[in-house]
Amino acid sequence: MTKQPDQNTISVEDMYHDKENKINMELSTHLDTNIKNVDILFKDCMDLVKREVDIGKEVPFRVYGVYFDGMVNREILENFFLSRIIDYKNLNGDIFENSKTPTQIIMQHFSATFDVKEVDTMDDMIAAILSGDSGIFVDNSEKGIVIATRGWPNRGVGEPSSENVVRGSRDGFTEIVRFNSVLIRRRIRDTKLKTKMISFGTRSRTDVAVMFIEDIARPELVEDVMERLNKYEVDAIFDSGYIEQLIEDSWKSPFPQTQATERPDKVASGLLEGKVAIIVDNSPFVLIVPTTLNALYQASEDYYQRWQIMSLTRILRYLVSFLSFALPGLYIATLNFQPGMLPTPFAISIAAAREGITFPTVLEILIMEVTFELFREAGIRIPGAIGHVIGLVGGIVIGQAVVEARIISPMIVIIVAFTAISTFAIPDYSLTASFRLIRFFFIGASAIFGLYGFLLAMLFVLAHLSSLESFKIPYLAPYNASDRNGFKDLKDTVLRFPTFMQGTRPIFARENQRIRLRLKKDRAGEDMEPGPKKTSNNKHVNRRNK
Amino acid sequence: MGKFKGLLLLILPLMLTGCWDSVELNERHVILEIAIDKTPKPDLSKPINERQIYQITYGIPDIGKLSGKDSLAENVKTSLTTQSPSIATSIDEIETKTQNTVTFSHTKALILGEEMLKDKDAFQAAIDALLRDMRIGRSVIVLATKGLAGDLTQADNPQNPIMGMYIMKYFNNKERPVSYAKGQLLANLIKELEDTGVSTMPMIMSDKEGIIQISGAALIKDYAFVTWLDKNEVRGQLLVEGKIKHVPIVVTYKDHYLTYMIKDQKSKIHFKENNGKLEANIDLTVKGDIIEYLSSNNKNIFNEESITEITQQLKQEIIRQTNLVIDKSQSLGVDFLGIGLEMYRKDPKQWKNYKDTWNEGDYKDFPIHVDTTVNIQNTGILE
């Protein structure tokens, strides 16, 4: 039921906030007005701490500090600011020079921290307060002071929960934007690593940081990202998932068009390939755009271990992910439509196992798939150790019981269990979700039309993937447009070629920034900067350098 | 959204019933062998499309018993016989007698009775019917049998009651020596009959206890039966075609038998003019070991002189075995050794002279010489 506001009384919210939820009050020079405004705005906000301090000795000089309880690091505020003010009161001295504004005086003399700034508008002031900084209103001044005192409760840097490695770093992103960008900046110590900040969401004012390497990433890409981020006006966002779904190219597709990761090394290597990272406050998952299907199959550990075993692992991943959505469909297609395809002893034993089973094969598979999805969902929500046990017990015991009761034939249990586990071979979690969905599509197509239906379903999915794009990069690159980069992109797809062969950047990067690895002696004697090889037609280079 | 739900509801029952072609695997009877005979006393007064000339026996295995599980059927195999004017009507009739629908996609063996082979039209029609519809695969093994094929398949074989599986395992085994029988696939049969008009298929028979023996062959010319070849003649045929593998040859040497095992054999046919007449020369190359001999102090075989003598003996024996089949085929006037085909391939101009009369008389008198090279590689671990 929506409450219609009376015509006579307009709420506080409507009066002082404009359409974008920004405060349109003014920062007045009278402190009392400011105090009153703050009270109006933050009516019923009991967690706001307000205090007026008079720091003048002879002449009253009042300041008014406002902050949210629990969100500030009180040590900075009190030790490095307030105490100095109080100390001053007990000292002597004339600091009131006329050439400086009151805010400048305070900033110069009373703050023992570098991170203070002046703000002009009430909106900025309030926004800062809402973000955990402390706002200081100064009497007789048209500006206010904001001290960076953020110190809210956080989890600290821990291991990424979804992407584990045996070899490789174990720090993962947390919910704080600044920590996340720090983790990235530690890995790329280059001045050209840029961080742009946006505030997303009218009510949540979430900080979103866009990081990219300026001379590697294409400027069109960066522009495109910024444009898309500014396209929507949302209430609030709580996770990078919201942003992902708002900025992607095709909302109808079940495939993820951005890569969400908890690992800083993945983000760093993506940035060095020319991609753009989007860090969202309150979300430990950082988005990397653009992405391709191949990128979703790459795990960080692939590069830290040796190439032979990792090539084998990659092949296994592709094979297993294909089986994860194709196997039930293939089973139905061969069994019901083309039994001639199976070797005779195998066909006989499967047929024997199916004697007396009541349901048709399709229904069996659907029942088992639904059951396994049920286990999966339930397993997520059951806490801790019990959750793992229930998953295991559920699978084995119920599978066994169901076979004994002649509801399902044992082959189906094997197939469904295999597909359920094989989805975990894929490094990216959203991709496994897409495969789970496609699996049902394949089951349906195979059930109606057999192998022909299966093949058409594959063509359908391939057609969909071929037309899918992620920020103007075809989703199936580098299998697709491999001649763009002289087939060199293919060195890191199904097989991972040895490290010294991975000398070129993929197509995401700019055209003149394609070399990333070469022997030092190959460059000896040439007076070049590290990075791009000077090409004969420098037209691109000149245009970029403008 | 409403349209989508409607579409989903429409698709769901389609999915579950599988529309047109979906048949659950346990609702199919997998026929493993087909035995085709000519009905012993057909009623010839009826018109052709009602004349029941085909007597076909289907062996229907019970899947449950076959895999060792409990099942309601009594035996592991049930044989059903039908008499019908054509293969398709036979299948039609069978469907009235079986619990599940029959499928031929796993048929392994096709056994043809003697009378069926002798009736040229029926034989050719049967083969055509089986292939045209693509019901059975082209890699089915064809066999011929004396008497009625139906009796053969219904006999109780103690090793494996399902004849089809027995035959499949028999011929799939690569370790098996190729000695007295030459396996023939349906596709090959057709190919050879189309190419030259002459082909063979292995013969299968069973004795009173039900033990099955596969040896010898049936000779077919232009889709009509000519005669049975016994196992020695097939041995000769295999020698000429170079397909012998792991076969023992026994000769007498110094009052004892000596066995030589052929490991590998090749054969080459070429043609030469000799006194104005063309003649064929078959060169056999044989490699193997001596595996049996009784050697003692004064008669061991580990010396060059013995080896040479033994080689001579073996040559004679092999040539004798080959000549057996050459004489037989020439006396019949049917070239099932492929000599004519070789001439066509190697020397097409000469073939033009012989082409028309090859089967009539030219082959009978065509001079064919056999020559052998025998390599004894070792004598085992005894000297």
Next chain:
Amino acid sequence: MFSHNGKVSVRQVEILLILQMFNTSILLLPRIAANHAGRNGYMLPIVALAFGIIYLFSITTLTNRFKGDTLVEFAPKIIGKPIAYCVLALFAIKIMITTGLEIRMFGEMVSQVMLPKTPIEVIILIMLLTTAYLVKSGIEATARMAEILLYFIFIPLVIVLTFIIVKADYKQLMPFFETDIVSVGKGAFVVSLSFMPIEFMLLLAGLMKKQEKTKQAIVIALITIAIIETIIIISTYAGIGVNESKRQIWPVLTLMQSIQFPGSLIENQEILMMTSWVFSIYMYISAGLYFTSLIGSRTFKFKRENVFILPIIPIIYFIAILPKSLVEAYKYYVGFQYHFGIWFLVPIPLVLIFIAKMRKVGHVNG
């Protein structure tokens, strides 16, 4: 970078052409070759290359005069609007008919091998709908799909052909060089009709990024297809014999049936080979659908290219279900290709070039 300008790269054109030429004609090829040239049929594709070069020159000379334009744009420039639109309509109708017949033949084959009891209309319809889904995304998506399908089509084929080649009976090919030149010539001409998809270049050349490389793209495609056809004919002869090739309607299918993989992992793997077939037919149908809709949309100067796709589907569907049996369909298919296949390959382009030269239209940079 990957801008949506509707242009395709040289490699994508090569692959598109190869996949389009790899259609049902290849299945029928050993039969045609055996009927015309007997045991020496495997020479026919090589000789057919000569015809292919003629087609190549006639088409590229025309398209190179009008860089950046497809047939829809430069035909009016040469012969004036009314006649040009007639020519274009004829072209569109021809593509539709060939596509319809092709999908019918394909449906017959699927019906025989995979789904005997399913009505053939349904088989054809769902194939058409799936192709429509691809084509509505434009030529770039189609070209990208072709690049992916290349792997899927040729890898199973190569594996199977390896098995055949190792175990085959090469004596079937002897004696060599027995057939006379006239039959070889005629046979080569019929085989060269399998190069008919080159006529799509009349439209596709204008969509290429580097149009000067058109000749190279077509040559590579032609040579590849000729080699593949020769290998298939040799394998079919060696695998099932020349006489069987003459008798069977789908000799290559019979060939696939007669292979036995060692270890019997999969029996009856001709069904596995149907994957290669389904995928390559898919590309052909997509191309037919796309180009017809391209002609339509460019003639009426619509911005969106996929307006015409939906109306064309029923037309092609009805053409496909028109023949009442396989015999009729086969007759129409081979007959149509034989009589009308060559028109847009040689005569009409040559006429257009001639008129263009007379009227001095178009650039002559070559």
